[in-house]
Amino acid sequence: xxxxxxxxxxxxxxxxxxxxxxxxxxxxxxxxxxxxxxxxxxxxxxxxxxxxxxxxxxxxxxxxxxxxxxxxxxxxxxxxxxxxxxxxxxxxxxxxxxxxxxxxxxxxxxxxxxxxxxxxxxxxxxxxxxxxxxxxxxxxxxxxxxxxxxxxxxxxxxxxxxxxxxxxxxxxxxxxxxxxxxxxxxxxxxxxxxxxxxxxxxxxxxxxxxxxxxxxxxxxxxxxxxxxxxxxxxxxxxxxxxxxxxxxxxxxxxxxxxxxxxxxxxxxxxxxxxxxxxxxxxxxxxxxxx
Amino acid sequence: xxxxxxxxxxxxxxxxxxxxxxxxxxxxxxxxxxxxxxxxxxxxxxxxxxxxxxxxxxxxxxxxxxxxxxxxxxxxxxxxxxxxxxxxxxxxxxxxxxxxxxxxxxxxxxxxxxxxxxxxxxxxxxxxxxxxxxxxxxxxxxxxxxxxxxxxxxxxxxxxxxxxxxxxxxxxx
Numbered sequence: 001x002x003x004x005x006x007x008x009x010x011x012x013x014x015x016x017x018x019x020x021x022x023x024x025x026x027x028x029x030x031x032x033x034x035x036x037x038x039x040x041x042x043x044x045x046x047x048x049x050x051x052x053x054x055x056x057x058x059x060x061x062x063x064x065x066x067x068x069x070x071x072x073x074x075x076x077x078x079x080x081x082x083x084x085x086x087x088x089x090x091x092x093x094x095x096x097x098x099x100x101x102x103x104x105x106x107x108x109x110x111x112x113x114x115x116x117x118x119x120x121x122x123x124x125x126x127x128x129x130x131x132x133x134x135x136x137x138x139x140x141x142x143x144x145x146x147x148x149x150x151x152x153x154x155x156x157x158x159x160x161x162x163x164x165x166x167x168x169x170x171x172x173x174x175x176x177x178x179x180x181x182x183x184x185x186x187x188x189x190x191x192x193x194x195x196x197x198x199x200x201x202x203x204x205x206x207x208x209x210x211x212x213x214x215x216x217x218x219x220x221x222x223x224x225x226x227x228x229x230x231x232x233x234x235x236x237x238x239x240x241x242x243x244x245x246x247x248x249x250x251x252x253x254x255x256x257x258x259x260x261x262x263x264x265x266x267x268x269x270x271x272x273x274x275x276x277x278x279x280x281x282x283x284x285x286x287x288x289x290x
Numbered sequence: 291x292x293x294x295x296x297x298x299x300x301x302x303x304x305x306x307x308x309x310x311x312x313x314x315x316x317x318x319x320x321x322x323x324x325x326x327x328x329x330x331x332x333x334x335x336x337x338x339x340x341x342x343x344x345x346x347x348x349x350x351x352x353x354x355x356x357x358x359x360x361x362x363x364x365x366x367x368x369x370x371x372x373x374x375x376x377x378x379x380x381x382x383x384x385x386x387x388x389x390x391x392x393x394x395x396x397x398x399x400x401x402x403x404x405x406x407x408x409x410x411x412x413x414x415x416x417x418x419x420x421x422x423x424x425x426x427x428x429x430x431x432x433x434x435x436x437x438x439x440x441x442x443x444x445x446x447x448x449x450x451x452x453x454x455x456x457x458x459x460x461x462x463x
Contacts, residue, residue: 005446008453009431016428038453041460045425048406053318053332061314061336068343069303 007031011039066168067145145198154188166197188225302346302356309357310339316427317364323422324368325375326407334371338364358436361423365437409459417452420445 002010008031011024021039025032147166150159162184314335322331342349342360349359410418416438423434424445431449432442440448 005443005450008450009446012424012449013430037457038450041453041457042425045406045421045456049319049323049426051319051322051328053315053328053335057318057329057332057336058314060333061310061339064336064340065307065310065343068340 002028004031004034008035008038011035012042015039015042063167067166069168145196146194147197148193148195150193151184151189152191152193153185154190159191159193160184184226186226299346302349302351303343305356306339306342306346306360309360313357313360314339316429317361320361320422320427321364321368323407323410323426324418325371326404330371334367335364338367341367354436355433358433361427361429361437365419405460409456412459413452413455417448417455420448421452421456424449 007028011021011028014024014027015021021036021043024039025036028035145166145168146163148161149163150161152159317338318331318335321334322328325331325334338360341363342356345363349356353359354362410421413421419438420434423429423437424431429437430442431445434440435442435445438445
């Protein structure tokens with residue numbers, strides 16, 4: 001015969017799986033009176049103690065984890081023993097203005113660095129499908145550190161920082177595509193600016209720091225509108241991925257990396273399997289399914 | 291060798307990210323049961339994962355399950371936090387109200403939550419830990435035992451004793 005402690009524990013598990021208190025009391029009539037008192041108390045505790053963490057908090061945690069992963073690549077940049085309450089992390093994500101929300105979601109490959117190629121900004125229902133992620137794929141992650149994201153209001157010329165703390169996104173991870181979510185005044189905007197500080201590529205499980213060439217400030221001269229009471233989702237699709245040269249095997253050391261950007265409206269250009277050297281231009285990129 | 295080590299680390303990092311998606315909310319709720327501040331609980335939960343990531347090389351796959359290991363890290367952070375704060379911080383109710391619901395109901399809910407947390411303070415630390423892990427984080431008695439370094443049977447006994455104490459405290463009120 002089960003002890004009262006075992007019966008109580010079993011019933012708590014059953015309630016957790018969706019059964020009712022009454023169901024449990026019917027199962028254990030010999031303990032019904034005492035059991036009922038404690039199971040109702042358990043329900044009260046679970047109800048009163050319940051809270052669902054916000055999506056913003058979860059996103060912030062993902063961002064911190066991404067930053068830490070990128071930071072872990074070079075031991076000298078590791079920071080230990082610093083706590084968020086000493087650094088005031090909570091304030092970093094404070095809304096810029098109490099009006100409307102702007103979510104900028106980066107899709108696809110690397111943020112454009114080559115002058116003259118201006119990605120188009122558009123809103124729509126694209127979903128990112130990460131490809132080249134199977135086990136035999138040589139590149140398993142492309143970590144990009146974006147240290148600033150700003151938007152410019154139409155006509156005023158000034159830039160508004162929507163994020164000024166570095167964040168790291170893995171461009172091959174479809175679960176980590178949100179760059180920033182913040183609040184803005186409603187109205188028309190005519191530009192987005194991103195500053196890219198660092199790119200790290202994981203090739204065959206080895207993390208390699210990429211050398212950035214060219215300007216790391218990317219200005220996208222496109223118009224969008226933030227409407228009252230609505231969340232405007234801007235999806236940026238950066239096309240061609242990366243060109244790696246001078247790869248020294250077997251250490252896979254990359255001495256140079258060049259990036260290009262270009263808008264792709266939904267039609268994919270898949271990350272190729274096999275060695276990453278000498279890719280043809282048409283082979284590079286991340287597949288985006290529209 | 292270095293490749294093997296990197297590969298093992300990457301596997302562990304991937305597992306940690308997966309646990310983040312599955313268990314972040316549970317860890318935040320567990321922390322909230324102890325500290326009573328939603329935003330701090332959320333931030334502390336994130337900090338636990340970051341700390342776990344920093345120590346990932348020291349994590350042994352054949353030992354404690356990774357989720358239990360992260361709960362332990364969260365518990366240590368919570369202890370540090372409470373030591374830092376030196377007391378349970380009182381949160382103005384209006385600061386903590388969230389959602390689009392009925393404000394009066396939200397205030398009533400908050401009072402009930404405060405009463406519950408007051409009652410929890412009368413339990414022993416181990417009993418409080420069992421209640422927060424079992425009912426706030428939603429872990430099984432065996433999982434609670436892994437985190438606390440106790441058998442599932444011992445957890446069940448503490449759980450029963452804690453509920454008896456809580457009931458007595460709440461009835462007396």
